[in-house]
Structure formats: C-alpha cells, structure tokens
Amino acid sequence: MSSARVQRLAFGCIWAAAILTIGVLALIIGLIVWRGLPSISWEFLTGSPENLGRDGGILPTIIGTMVLGLVALLIATPLGIGSAIYLTEYTYESRFTRAIRFCTESLAGVPSIIFGLFGFIFFVTYLQMGWSILAGGLTLALMVLPTIIRTSEEAIRTVPQSYRDVSYSLGATRWKMVTTAVLPSALPGIVTGVILSFGRAVSETAAVIFTAGTALNVPTSIFSPVRTMAVHFYILAVEGISLEKAYATGTVLIVTVLLINVIASSLITRLVRQRVRRS
Amino acid sequence: MDTKVEFDNYTLAYGRDTVLNNITLVVPRNAVLAVFGPAGSGKSGLLRSINRMAELEPNERHQGDIRMDGASVFAAHTDLPGLRRRAAMVFAQPVALPMSIYENAIYGLRLAGVRDRRRLDAAAERSLSAATLWDEVKDRLDASGLNLSGGQQQRLSIARALALEPELLLLDAPTAALDPVSTGKIEDMLIELKQHYTIVIVPHSIQQAARVSDSAAFFLHGDCVEYAQGNQLFVSPRDKRTEDYVTGRFG
Amino acid sequence: MKERGIGILLLLAALGALIALGLITYFIFQAGVPLIARVGLWEFLSGMRWNPTSKPPQFGILPMIVGSLWLTVGALVIGVPLGLAVAVFMVELAPPQLAMVMRPAIQLLAGIPSVIYGFIGLTLLAPLVRAAFGGPGLSVLTGAIILGFMILPTIIAISEDAIRAVPLAIREGALALGSSHWQAISGVILPTARSGIIAGVILGMGRALGETMAVIMMIGNSLDIPTSPLQPATTLTSNIGLELAYASGPHREALFATGVVLFIFIMILNALATTFVRRPVLSRSST
Numbered sequence: 001m002s003s004a005r006v007q008r009l010a011f012g013c014i015w016a017a018a019i020l021t022i023g024v025l026a027l028i029i030g031l032i033v034w035r036g037l038p039s040i041s042w043e044f045l046t047g048s049p050e051n052l053g054r055d056g057g058i059l060p061t062i063i064g065t066m067v068l069g070l071v072a073l074l075i076a077t078p079l080g081i082g083s084a085i086y087l088t089e090y091t092y093e094s095r096f097t098r099a100i101r102f103c104t105e106s107l108a109g110v111p112s113i114i115f116g117l118f119g120f121i122f123f124v125t126y127l128q129m130g131w132s133i134l135a136g137g138l139t140l141a142l143m144v145l146p147t148i149i150r151t152s153e154e155a156i157r158t159v160p161q162s163y164r165d166v167s168y169s170l171g172a173t174r175w176k177m178v179t180t181a182v183l184p185s186a187l188p189g190i191v192t193g194v195i196l197s198f199g200r201a202v203s204e205t206a207a208v209i210f211t212a213g214t215a216l217n218v219p220t221s222i223f224s225p226v227r228t229m230a231v232h233f234y235i236l237a238v239e240g241i242s243l244e245k246a247y248a249t250g251t252v253l254i255v256t257v258l259l260i261n262v263i264a265s266s267l268i269t270r271l272v273r274q275r276v277r278r279s
Numbered sequence: 280m281d282t283k284v285e286f287d288n289y290t291l292a293y294g295r296d297t298v299l300n301n302i303t304l305v306v307p308r309n310a311v312l313a314v315f316g317p318a319g320s321g322k323s324g325l326l327r328s329i330n331r332m333a334e335l336e337p338n339e340r341h342q343g344d345i346r347m348d349g350a351s352v353f354a355a356h357t358d359l360p361g362l363r364r365r366a367a368m369v370f371a372q373p374v375a376l377p378m379s380i381y382e383n384a385i386y387g388l389r390l391a392g393v394r395d396r397r398r399l400d401a402a403a404e405r406s407l408s409a410a411t412l413w414d415e416v417k418d419r420l421d422a423s424g425l426n427l428s429g430g431q432q433q434r435l436s437i438a439r440a441l442a443l444e445p446e447l448l449l450l451d452a453p454t455a456a457l458d459p460v461s462t463g464k465i466e467d468m469l470i471e472l473k474q475h476y477t478i479v480i481v482p483h484s485i486q487q488a489a490r491v492s493d494s495a496a497f498f499l500h501g502d503c504v505e506y507a508q509g510n511q512l513f514v515s516p517r518d519k520r521t522e523d524y525v526t527g528r529f530g
Numbered sequence: 531m532k533e534r535g536i537g538i539l540l541l542l543a544a545l546g547a548l549i550a551l552g553l554i555t556y557f558i559f560q561a562g563v564p565l566i567a568r569v570g571l572w573e574f575l576s577g578m579r580w581n582p583t584s585k586p587p588q589f590g591i592l593p594m595i596v597g598s599l600w601l602t603v604g605a606l607v608i609g610v611p612l613g614l615a616v617a618v619f620m621v622e623l624a625p626p627q628l629a630m631v632m633r634p635a636i637q638l639l640a641g642i643p644s645v646i647y648g649f650i651g652l653t654l655l656a657p658l659v660r661a662a663f664g665g666p667g668l669s670v671l672t673g674a675i676i677l678g679f680m681i682l683p684t685i686i687a688i689s690e691d692a693i694r695a696v697p698l699a700i701r702e703g704a705l706a707l708g709s710s711h712w713q714a715i716s717g718v719i720l721p722t723a724r725s726g727i728i729a730g731v732i733l734g735m736g737r738a739l740g741e742t743m744a745v746i747m748m749i750g751n752s753l754d755i756p757t758s759p760l761q762p763a764t765t766l767t768s769n770i771g772l773e774l775a776y777a778s779g780p781h782r783e784a785l786f787a788t789g790v791v792l793f794i795f796i797m798i799l800n801a802l803a804t805t806f807v808r809r810p811v812l813s814r815s816s817t
Binding site for chain 1: 532536544545548551553561618619637644650654711774785792796797800
C-alpha cells in the first residue's frame with residue numbers, strides 16, 4: 001500500500017476513535033438522562049425514600065452527598081493549601097520536601113477501595129466513630145488531599161517572583177507576603193482545585209459505603225450514618241430494587257457532576273483571561 | 280560629607296559563588312551614588328545587602344559589616360521589616376501588583392499596619408506626586424494597576440517605595456525596561472528626590488550614571504575597583520579596568 | 531513570634547500527607563498480615579478455593595488474582611489503542627475548535643462516577659454481549675470494555691503530554707526528510723514519546739486494578755477461575771467490596787489480607803510509572 005493510503009487508513013481509524021469516544025460519552029449521559037428525566041419531579045428531589053427506595057424521593061441522599069462533600073473539603077482544604085504554602089514559600093527543595101512530595105503522589109495513586117478499607121479499620125472501628133459523616137468525611141478528605149495540594153502548588157508557583165520581591169522589599173513578613181502578594185493571585189487556581197475535589201467526593205462510592213454507611217435517614221449529627229446519591233444509585237441497581245428510581249438518581253448524580261465541571265472550567269477560563277491581562 | 284551607609288570589609292556569597300569581595304564603601308547622605316559595572320559584578324548584591332534581601336537566597340553567607348547611621352544592619356534584634364521600610368527598593372522590572380493604583384501606592388503602609396484612611400490618602404497623593412504620576416492617575420485611582428503602561432508602572436513602583444517615607448532609596452536598574460521618555464521623567468524625578476533621600480542606583484547605562492550621580496563606584500567581579508566623587512570616574516578614571524569599561528572596550 | 535507559630539502550623543499541614551500514608555500503610559498491614567501469616571503466603575496467593583464459610587474456611591485468592599489480571603489486560607486492550615489514538619488526534623489532527631470541544635468532553639468522561647459506568651455495563655452492555663456471544667452477559671468481556679473507557683481519560687492525558695513534549699525539531703526533521711504526516715507520527719514522534727506513553731499505560735493499569743464498584747456491577751461475581759472472557763469472574767477489589775459488609779472474624783481478616791495484596795500490587799505499579807515518567811524522552815543517542 002502506498003504511504004498515502006496507509007495514512008488515510010491510519011487517520012481514518014484515529015478519527016473513528018475520537019468520534020467513538022465522544023459518542024460513548026453522549027451515549028452514557030444520554031441514556032441515563034433520557035430514562036431518568038421522566039421520573040424526576042419536585043417530590044422526587046424533596047421527598048424521602050419509601051420501601052427501601054422503590055418509591056418516594058432521594059432528599060436524604062442529596063443532603064448526605066452535600067454534607068459529606070462539605071466536611072471532606074472543610075478538612076482537606078486548609079490542610080492542602082497550608083501544605084502547598086509550606087512547600088513553596090517556607091522551604092527550599094530538600095530531601096524533606098521530596099519525601100513529602102513522594103507521599104502526596106503515592107496517596108494520589110491509592111485506589112478508593114483501599115481508602116474505604118482504611119477508613120473502616122481506622123475511623124469506623126479503631127477510633128470508634130462508627131459509620132458516620134465524620135468517618136466518611138475524614139476518609140474523603142484524605143482522598144482529595146493530594147489533588148488540592150497539587151493544584152494549589154501549581155497555582156502558587158505561577159505567581160510572578162517579582163510580586164514576592166516587591167512585598168519583601170516593602171517590609172512584609174513572610175506570612176504577610178503570602179497573604180497579600182501570593183494568595184490573591186493564586187486564588188482562582190486554588191478554588192478550581194477545591195471545586196474539582198468536591199466533584200470527586202460526590203462521585204465516590206467505595207470509600208463512602210464502608211465509612212459513612214448506607215442508612216437512609218436524614219442525618220442529625222456528625223456521627224449519623226448517611227447515604228450518598230452514588231451509594232443509593234449503586235444499591236438500587238445492584239439489589240434490583242427499582243430500575244426506574246436508579247435512572248432518576250443517576251440523572252441527578254450526572255447533572256450534579258456536570259454542574260461542578262462547568263463551574264470549575266469557567267473559573268479556569270477566567271484565570272486565563274486574568275493571566276493574559278497581566279502580561 | 281555625611282555618611283548614610285558604610286560597608287566595612289563586607290563579603291557576600293551564595294553557596295560557593297562569591298558575589299561581593301571585601302567591599303569597603305561609603306554611601307553619602309542625600310546624594311545619588313551610582314554603582315555600575317558589567318553583568319555579574321555584584322551590583323544587585325550590594326543593594327540587596329543593605330536591606331538584607333540578600334539573605335532570602337538559599338545558602339547565603341556574609342562576612343564583615345554594613346552600618347546605617349552608625350548602627351549595624353545585622354545587629355541581633357534588628358527589626359527586618361522596619362529596616363526594609365527605611366531602605367526601600369525598586370527593581371528593574373516594573374511591577375504593578377494586581378490591585379488598584381491606590382492600593383498599589385499604599386501597599387507598604389498597609390503592610391506596616393497603617394489603617395487611618397486620611398493618612399493613607401495623604402500618603403498616596405504625596406508619593407504619586409513625587410513620582411510624577413499623580414496628574415496622570417488622580418482621576419482613576421481605583422482602576423487596576425495592571426492597566427498602566429510600563430513607564431507608569433515603574434513610577435508607581437517608585438511611588439510605592441516613597442509612600443513609606445524611607446531614608447534610603449535602592450534603585451536596581453529602574454529604567455532598564457523603559458522607553459527614553461519615561462527614562463527621562465524618572466531621571467528628572469531623581470534629581471528632585473535626592474534633596475530628601477539618600478539614593479543608591481544601579482544605572483542601566485554609563486551615560487545615565489554620568490547624568491544623575493553625585494558619586495560613582497565601579498564594580499567588577501565582586502570587587503569595588505574604583506570610587507570617586509562627581510564625574511571623575513567617567514572623565515578621568517584612575518584604574519585601567521575602569522577606563523576600559525567606561526570607554527567601551529568591554530561591556 | 532506569630533510568624534514562628536504560623537511556620538509550625540504550615541509544617542504540620544505539610545506533614546499531613548506523610549502521616550496519612552503512614553497510617554494507611556500501617557493499619558492495612560496490621561489488619562491483613564496476621565491472616566496471611568497464619569494461612570501462609572503461598573497458600574493464600576495460589577489457593578484456588580475461596581470458601582469463608584466452610585469448616586475449616588478456605589482463603590485462596592488465585593481466582594481473584596486471575597480475574598483481576600484478565601480484567602486489567604482486557605481493559606488495556608480496549609483503552610490503550612483508543613486512548614493513544616485520541617491523544618494523537620488531539621495533538622496532531624484535531625482542528626483547534628474541535629480540540630477545544632473535545633477537551634472538556636474528555637474531562638467529563640473522567641468525571642462520570644464509576645457506578646454510572648458500571649450501571650451502563652449492567653443494563654446496556656451485558657445483555658448485548660449475551661445476545662451477540664452467548665454466555666451470561668455479566669462477564670470479563672463486559673467489564674473489560676467498560677473499564678477500558680473508564681481508564682481512557684488517564685491514558686489520553688498522559689499520552690498527550692508525552693506527545694506534546696516531543697521537540698519540534700524532531701517533528702520537523704522527519705517531515706523535512708520527506709515522510710508523510712502519518713510516517714512522522716508513527717515512525718518518529720510516537721517512539722520518542724514512548725516512555726511517557728508507557729507511564730500512562732501503567733497508571734491506567736493501576737486504575738483498572740483498583741476499580742471496585744463498577745466491576746461488581748458488571749463482572750458476574752463467580753468464584754471460579756474464568757477460562758474465557760465470556761465467563762463471569764471475581765477480582766481482588768470486587769471480592770472485598772461484595773463481602774466486607776457482612777464478613778466477620780477470620781473472613782473479615784482475609785478481606786483485609788486481600789487488601790494488603792492489592793495495595794502492594796498497586797504501589798509497585800505506581801512506583802514503576804514514575805520511573806518511566808522521569809526517564810528522559812530522548813533515550814537513544816541522536817546521530
């Protein structure tokens with residue numbers, strides 16, 4: 001075959017792959033939303049489940065998802081940003097910083113079932129928190145910590161060195177320099193990372209089901225067990241309770257994730273625009 | 280001649296690189312000292328030693344002393360932020376922080392904890408006027424500093440330094456990134472400012488050094504080769520190395 | 531003084547990742563190693579029977595290891611060619627507007643919860659597989675296909691970076707010698723980006739190995755060693771996910787032990803991936 005024909009064939013396959021990828025994405029989202037939308041109503045979003053979820057709504061799971069995500073972020077965000085600030089502004093590259101970075105990268109590679117196992121062994125059992133929002137939130141916080149550290153570090157590193165020089169030369173202490181010259185510029189990048197982490201927490205199942213439990217009631221305290229939308233969706237599907245409710249729950253889940261992605265990427269474009277103005 | 284700063288056998292090194300070698304030098308009060316020489320000769324290091332910004336570099340080591348108004352800047356309980364407010368620095372790259380022009384100008388005062396609105400307003404007007412920027416920005420003080428031109432941003436940087444009412448101005452090639460018109464404006468400003476401030480400037484050309492300075496020092500490879508009043512260094516230098524540099528034999 | 535305190539607080543924050551990793555390693559090992567010691571490492575890894583309720587209970591995880599392997603290989607067979615192709619597409623072939631559309635689409639693909647993927651496998655793909663090839667439908671094949679798409683974003687992202695990192699000079703050099711665009715890609719660009727692409731593949735492998743909930747939904751959960759992709763199977767992860775909720779005593783310990791094995795596998799894979807990322811792009815000396 002001539003090289004031109006080979007190229008046509010190869011590029012044809014590549015285009016097909018790209019189209020297939022988009023097609024599958026559209027198929028997944030389309031299928032779930034198509035079958036789920038009819039079952040979604042105001043009652044569905046604000047009502048409680050009945051008959052193990054065969055009827056009724058999913059309000060407790062929506063609350064559970066949001067609360068769990070919030071707790072995880074409340075724990076992981078200060079830890080993550082503080083960590084990033086320390087690594088970039090308070091130390092030089094050394095064996096210590098490399099060790100910390102190694103731990104962060106390793107943590108990022110741990111699969112969610114291991115986090116679930118750990119959370120179950122350590123938070124639920126050893127620390128006797130039981131299946132609770134606290135146990136689930138702590139576990140999720142550990143899962144998203146590497147992401148927040150990574151995106152915060154990146155955001156801080158893009159702040160021009162001249163800002164720091166100016167700040168120091170006018171009599172700033174290190175912390176004042178960080179809070180007045182570095183963080184304001186790095187904020188969009190940091191917030192994007194936090195929002196993406198929230199999306200990750202919303203989607204998580206394996207780590208949540210073994211730490212926050214599967215109870216369907218509206219949580220009353222931080223020690224209450226809670227069921228998230230993802231866990232509810234999983235149980236509905238795997239235990240064959242209700243395909244219809246599963247589609248509906250899946251739709252709400254997908255829409256939530258979509259919304260989070262859109263917010264995050266609009267922040268990124270604002271960041272790019274700001275960067276262009278600066279240069 | 281009244282002395283504002285004196286270097287006493289001062290040596291500076293970053294790790295294994297010696298930046299300044301046994302410098303003994305006097306900075307006269309209320310006058311402009313030009314510190315010039317080829318790249319890498321230690322001029323920036325000299326300025327950064329006065330306000331102790333040099334120690335922000337990794338593996339910084341120094342020996343000898345630097346005294347401002349007779350007191351060592353390395354004294355045990357020196358208030359570092361306070362020192363840096365007394366010896367304000369302006370860099371080669373014009374820097375407008377991502378905030379309004381007003382906030383840029385009073386940034387140093389805010390860092391120092393000044394909150395009185397009237398005092399801040401007065402300082403903003405005073406420093407922006409001294410930096411010859413006031414007339415151009417007085418109607419848009421809340422606009423972002425990022426929208427100013429390079430020359431305006433550099434004058435803003437100078438205003439920012441002046442707002443602190445420092446005793447000493449350390450100018451590291453302040454006109455290096457600017458067009459001739461802005462450069463001229465800043466040079467004129469310096470001639471005004473030296474009545475009230477002691478100024479050490481790293482000029483970005485020998486001609487600029489000759490234009491603005493009351494005394495000059497020629498640096499080469501970390502050594503202070505020659506130092507003299509007025510334009511002597513440019514007209515009749517004593518050291519051959521100075522002469523070679525000034526006449527353009529190397530650059 | 532306040533500065534000093536802040537510095538210490540930040541240091542403690544930075545130690546968080548270290549402490550977390552240490553805690554995870556310690557507690558997982560502490561929970562699982564005793565049983566491995568009792569049963570014997572070899573017996574545990576090569577035992578073909580997993581029967582926690584028999585007397586005495588049998589804890590052999592070979593079927594799970596085989597299942598995990600089959601599933602991972604299958605996912606790579608689907609995901610790597612597709613991912614590589616899309617990566618090449620994004621860098622070399624896509625018109626800029628299309629690339630701008632595809633990028634968020636790929637990010638979305640990555641953001642879809644794994645249980646949704648599993649659900650699609652369960653309700654859409656499994657019946658299709660059963661209709662087309664026979665067998666129960668819920669099988670290694672179904673799992674591999676869906677999992678292949680799940681690891682797609684990982685492979686695309688890292689391969690894209692690796693391809694973009696190929697110096698312009700090499701690209702232009704190939705074209706200047708008269709090769710077609712495809713010849714430049716296949717003969718020069720891809721081989722140069724090889725290390726990065728391999729790193730992406732290894733990371734994709736790790737992701738496939740670690741997936742749990744979606745796998746449970748699709749793979750049929752049979753404790754026999756699968757002999758064809760159309761058969762159901764169990765993986766290390768699906769076993770833990772299925773049984774942890776109601777296991778107790780030695781059974782629970784055995785699940786923790788499975789977790790230990792999984793943890794070690796994946797940490798090794800991650801370490802391997804980093805060595806490929808660090809290796810310089812140009813490992814062959816240029817003449």
